[in-house]
Every structure is written in C-alpha cells, then in structure tokens.
Amino acid sequence: xxxxxxxxxxxxxxxxxxxxxxxxxxxxxxxxxxxxxxxxxxxxxxxxxxxxxxxxxxxxxxxxxxxxxxxxxxxxxxxxxxxxxxxxxxxxxxxxxxxxxxxxxxxxxxxxxxxxxxxxxxxxxxxxxxxxxxxxxxxxxxxxxxxxxxxxxxxxxxxxxxxxxxxxxxxxxxxxxxxxxxxxxxxxxxxxxxxxxxxxxxxxxxxxxxxxxxxxxxxxxxxxxxxxxxxxxxxxxxxxxxxxxxxxxxxxxxxxxxxxxxxxxxxxxxxxxxxxxxxxxxxxxxxxxxxxxxxxxxxxxxxxxxxxxxxxxxxxxxxxxxxxxxxxxxxxxxxxxxxxxxxxxxxxxxxxxxxxxxxxxxxxxxxxxxxxxxxxxxxxxxxxxxxxxxxxxxxxxxxxxxxxxxxxxxxxxxxxxxxxxxxxxxxxxxxxxxxxxxxxxxxxx
Numbered sequence: 001x002x003x004x005x006x007x008x009x010x011x012x013x014x015x016x017x018x019x020x021x022x023x024x025x026x027x028x029x030x031x032x033x034x035x036x037x038x039x040x041x042x043x044x045x046x047x048x049x050x051x052x053x054x055x056x057x058x059x060x061x062x063x064x065x066x067x068x069x070x071x072x073x074x075x076x077x078x079x080x081x082x083x084x085x086x087x088x089x090x091x092x093x094x095x096x097x098x099x100x101x102x103x104x105x106x107x108x109x110x111x112x113x114x115x116x117x118x119x120x121x122x123x124x125x126x127x128x129x130x131x132x133x134x135x136x137x138x139x140x141x142x143x144x145x146x147x148x149x150x151x152x153x154x155x156x157x158x159x160x161x162x163x164x165x166x167x168x169x170x171x172x173x174x175x176x177x178x179x180x181x182x183x184x185x186x187x188x189x190x191x192x193x194x195x196x197x198x199x200x201x202x203x204x205x206x207x208x209x210x211x212x213x214x215x216x217x218x219x220x221x222x223x224x225x226x227x228x229x230x231x232x233x234x235x236x237x238x239x240x241x242x243x244x245x246x247x248x249x250x251x252x253x254x255x256x257x258x259x260x261x262x263x264x265x266x267x268x269x270x271x272x273x274x275x276x277x278x279x280x281x282x283x284x285x286x287x288x289x290x291x292x293x294x295x296x297x298x299x300x301x302x303x304x305x306x307x308x309x310x311x312x313x314x315x316x317x318x319x320x321x322x323x324x325x326x327x328x329x330x331x332x333x334x335x336x337x338x339x340x341x342x343x344x345x346x347x348x349x350x351x352x353x354x355x356x357x358x359x360x361x362x363x364x365x366x367x368x369x370x371x372x373x374x375x376x377x378x379x380x381x382x383x384x385x386x387x388x389x390x391x392x393x394x395x396x397x398x399x400x401x402x403x404x405x406x407x408x409x410x411x412x413x414x415x416x417x418x419x420x421x422x423x424x425x426x427x428x429x430x431x432x433x434x435x436x437x438x439x440x441x442x443x444x445x
Contacts, residue, residue: 107145117155130186150337240307241300
C-alpha cells in the first residue's frame with residue numbers, strides 16, 4: 001500500500017512540473033504574438049500614411065492641371081450640403097415673366113391647385129439648378145397674384161439665383177444696381193426658356209439691391225382688359241370710367257376678404273379705353289394704379305359693361321363708391337377672366353434685358369404661338385360662317401338681346417352681400433366661439 005502511495009505522489013510531482021513547463025512556453029508564445037502584432041500594426045500605419053500622402057499629392061496635381069487648363073474634372077464638394085447654395089456665388093435677381101393664363105389656377109402656388117405659373121417656374125428653376133432649397137431661403141417675392149385664367153406680359157418676381165460672379169465668401173447677399181446686368185453673367189432668360197412650358201416665358205432679368213421686394217418696391221401696376229365692341233356705347237363707357245380715377249374706397253368693386261384686408265382704399269391714376277391695333281371692333285381698357293384689390297379690375301369692367309349696354313346709368317358708379325350710403329355690395333357677376341392681362345409693373349431704376357440669342361429665340365417662339373392661335377381662330381371662323389348661313393340668325397340674336405335687357409335688374413335693387421362690419425362681427429363671433437370650444441376641450445382633458 002505504501003508503495004502505491006509513493007508511486008502516485010511521484011506521478012503528481014511529474015505532472016506539476018510539466019504544467020509549469022507548459023505555462024512558461026505559453027508565456028513565451030504570447031510575447032512572440034504580441035511583438036508580431038505591433039510590428040504588423042506599424043507596417044499598416046506606414047502604408048496608410050503613405051497612401052494618404054500620395055492621395056494628397058495627386059489631388060494637388062489634379063487641381064494644378066485644372067487651373068492650367070490641362071485637365072477638366074468635376075468638383076468634389078467635400079463637406080458641402082448639395083441641397084444648399086452656400087458653395088455657389090449668388091445674386092438677387094428680378095425676372096420679368098410672360099404667361100398665357102388660360103390653363104393655370106392663377107399665378108401663386110399657395111392655393112394647393114395645380115398647375116400654377118409659380119409652380120411651373122420653380123420646376124424650371126430647380127431643373128436648371130439655378131436655385132436649391134425652398135422659397136424662404138431665396139428671398140423670394142412676387143409683384144402680384146393674378147387669378148385663375150388671367151395672363152401677363154409684365155409680371156415680376158425676385159429671388160436669389162446662382163451666379164458666375166466670383167465674390168469673397170459672405171458677400172453674396174450684397175447687391176448694387178449699376179446700370180444693368182453683367183454681360184458675362186449666366187443667360188437666365190435662355191436657360192429658363194429652354195425648359196419652361198410654351199405658355200410661360202421669361203422676358204428679361206435685372207440685378208436688384210438686397211432690400212428689393214417685387215411686391216413692395218413696385219410703384220404702379222397696369223392692367224389691360226380686351227373686349228369686342230358689339231353693341232356697347234364706347235363714348236358713354238369712356239366718360240364713365242373717369243369717375244373711377246382717384247383715391248376711393250373700392251369695397252363695392254372687389255371680392256371682400258374681411259379676415260385679411262381692412263383698408264379698401266386704393267388709388268387709380270388712369271383709366272382709358274383704346275382701339276386695339278387700330279381695330280374698330282376690338283378694344284381694351286387700360287387701368288393703372290398703385291395697387292388693386294382682389295377681383296377689383298374685373299368688377300369695375302363688369303359695371304362699365306352694364307353702362308355700355310344701356311342697362312345702368314353712369315351715376316351707379318358714384319353710388320357704389322359712396323360706401324356710407326351703399327355699405328353692402330349689390331350682387332353682380334364679374335367680367336370674364338381670360339381677356340384680363342397684367343401689362344406691366346413699374347419699378348425705379350430697373351432695366352430688364354436679355355442676350356441677343358435669347359431675344360431671337362423668344363421672338364421666334366412668340367411668332368410661332370401667334371400663328372398657331374391664328375390657325376385655331378381661322379377654324380372657328382369657318383364654323384361661325386357655316387352657322388351664319390342658316391336662316392333666322394339675325395332674329396335669334398335680336399331676340400336674345402331684347403330678352404337680356406328685359407330681364408335686367410338694376411344693381412341698386414339687387415340683393416346685397418354682407419358689409420365689411422357684418423363680416424368682421426361674424427369673424428369675431430366665430431373666433432370667440434372657437435376659443436371657448438378649445439378651453440372646454442382643455443378642461444375636459
């Protein structure tokens with residue numbers, strides 16, 4: 001038994017000795033692996049540093065070649081937000097715009113109806129990369145908000161556009177008008193007209209100062225309303241429209257917006273009627289003023305048409321302008337929107353221009369559009385000629401005119417709309433009721 005115990009102790013000692021030897025070998029191996037890892041890391045670091053230095057040298061070489069004109073390459077906008085214009089030179093620019101309004105839901109895009117002239121314009125600006133971002137960052141302003149169907153040959157907008165000018169960083173917001181745009185600038189007219197739909201065209205551009213607003217810097221606006229003479233008494237209309245000149249309260253000649261508009265006084269500086277291009281049948285009214293109310297021009301034209309047809313006396317204008325005696329607007333239809341054109345917007349010191357190439361392309365485009373509409377007019381004229389060849393045309397037209405005259409209700413005898421004070425009282429009541437409702441909801445919560 002003692003021999004067995006002795007033998008087991010001897011084996012245990014031998015195992016302990018072997019374990020110590022293995023632990024020593026393991027420690028040596030760890031040291032070797034550690035040394036190898038450090039060496040490899042140093043080599044990797046050296047390689048990375050070498051590659052970075054090579055890349056920097058290559059980038060400098062490419063930049064140098066680009067400056068010398070030996071190699072063209074795309075710019076690497078490292079660190080720039082591609083949805084921002086911060087890395088481009090910019091300038092505040094006014095654009096003069098023409099559009100045929102028949103297919104548009106007005107000029108402004110806030111009405112949530114498409115298409116609008118403004119929405120099409122911004123599609124073109126974004127497509128050509130002349131702007132990036134929303135309107136708030138572009139210092140955007142517009143001269144007027146023409147209604148659905150209304151056209152213009154002189155609408156003006158202003159906004160920051162990408163520029164070829166090289167200016168020190170931080171100076172892009174400063175602009176001085178020095179007699180006209182730089183000939184070496186981007187050809188804004190040609191660029192935009194290349195992508196705009198056929199019924200919208202940019203007519204010219206001009207640099208403007210940093211405090212410029214297309215709305216508030218406008219000195220006056222001129223509208224033209226085209227119409228056919230037919231059975232209208234032009235002389236009576238000419239004398240009647242003079243009563244509208246001057247500063248008046250035009251609340252009975254507009255669509256009232258009591259929630260946002262509280263002053264209905266406006267100044268009309270001229271109101272005239274002229275034949276169009278020497279025609280004895282096509283005429284236009286030219287109305288010029290500092291600013292206009294919602295639907296004001298179409299309402300004034302509608303009343304003048306009633307006077308020209310002999311359905312109303314010219315004195316009705318005086319009655320409608322006297323808001324003390326006539327605080328409530330009689331109900332009547334406005335004149336149609338299609339013949340109305342925003343002709344021009346007047347600004348101090350602005351001179352719109354475009355390049356000779358852009359002007360030539362614009363002229364060809366407008367001539368082409370005129371020919372297309374003349375062809376359409378010729379087709380409709382053929383249809384009219386065919387219709388007039390039937391019998392009893394004259395009697396039908398005459399009976400229709402007589403029926404219209406006999407059914408006419410004088411303006412001052414018609415049902416009226418709520419007055420401004422009544423509209424404001426209703427709004428105040430609605431706001432108070434809404435406030436109580438909100439307070440009750442909060443208390444219940």
